Amino acid sequence: MYNDLKHDGDILLNHGHTKFDAQVKPGDELTVIFPDEQSDDEVAFSEQPIDIIYEDDNWLVVNKPAGLTSVPGPSNREDTLVNRIKGYLRKKGSHDLKPHLITRLDRFTSGLVLVAKNRLANSLANQQVAKHQIEKYYYAIVDGKLAKSHAIIDQPIGRVGDNFRREVIADGKNAVTEYWVETSSSNNTMVKIKLHTGRTHQIRVHMTALGHPLLGDQLYNGPLDRGIKRQALHAYYLKFHDDLSNVDREFKLDLPADMQAIL
Secondary structure: OHHHHHHHOEEEEOOEEOOOOOOOOOOOOEEEEOOOOOOOOOOOOOOOOOOEEEEOOOEEEEEEOOOOOOOOEOOEOOOOHHHHHHHHHHHHOOOOOOOEEOOOOOOOOEEEEEEEOOHHHHHHHHHHHHOOOOEEEEEEEEEOOOOOOEEEEEOOEEEOOOOOOEEEOOOOEOOEEEEEEEEEOOOEEEEEEEEOOOOOOHHHHHHHHOOOOEOOOOOOOOOOOOOOOOOOEEEEEEEEEEOOOOEEEEEEOOOOHHHHHHO
16 A cells, blocks of 8 residues: 555645655644555456445445355356446446455355445455454354354364365364354254354354254255255344544344245
8 A cells, every 4th residue: 555655646744745754743734645446457347236235435335145256256257246346336436446345255145245445444444354353243044953052163264175165174274153042943043143253164164063054055064955045144243443434333234035034
């Protein structure tokens, strides 16, 4: 960010142009002008709609539907959440056309995603991510009944060879998941889950390790005959501190229809 600012941005001291090594005195007014983030030609614009929960000059919070990939990859470079947000920003006439996903969800996980609309918001939010300061809660419906109504799962997660699937392994990365039982039936349990770390497939791996994979989760051998065609996982709650406005921002979604139907 410093190099971008040095070459293309500007700094004003008391409304006049100044240098990077200028001395600032108490009472001085310092204005930092960041350059626009130009569109990446390798990331296409998509005109498909997005479900916006909140928006201001720096942030977007969107409700990602199950089945939509978060970021472009080898199998889909044309219509992911990032492509759709780019299309939305262009339609609005935004000068910054490089959206930054602060929180990401697996393709078949639904729910809240935080997006930084500019490089400064991105930098500030990533500092919070590194310190685990962004609160995220999920609802999941898992197979069977859990032995405990509340527990903290502290088990390392990693990959075995080139397998896309993750597992609990001794030399994996630290991973901590906390859950509370919400409701249960004869063969399903809905749990509220808080992530204390952010490993790939963390909730799915930890619940599978307990012997209670998510319904509809084909990759982790979850039951496929309980009335849902994707893993029953929904990011329903998000809270972060907006450093640019110095306020806490909090968002909450209802359970999606396909998960409600199971209950």
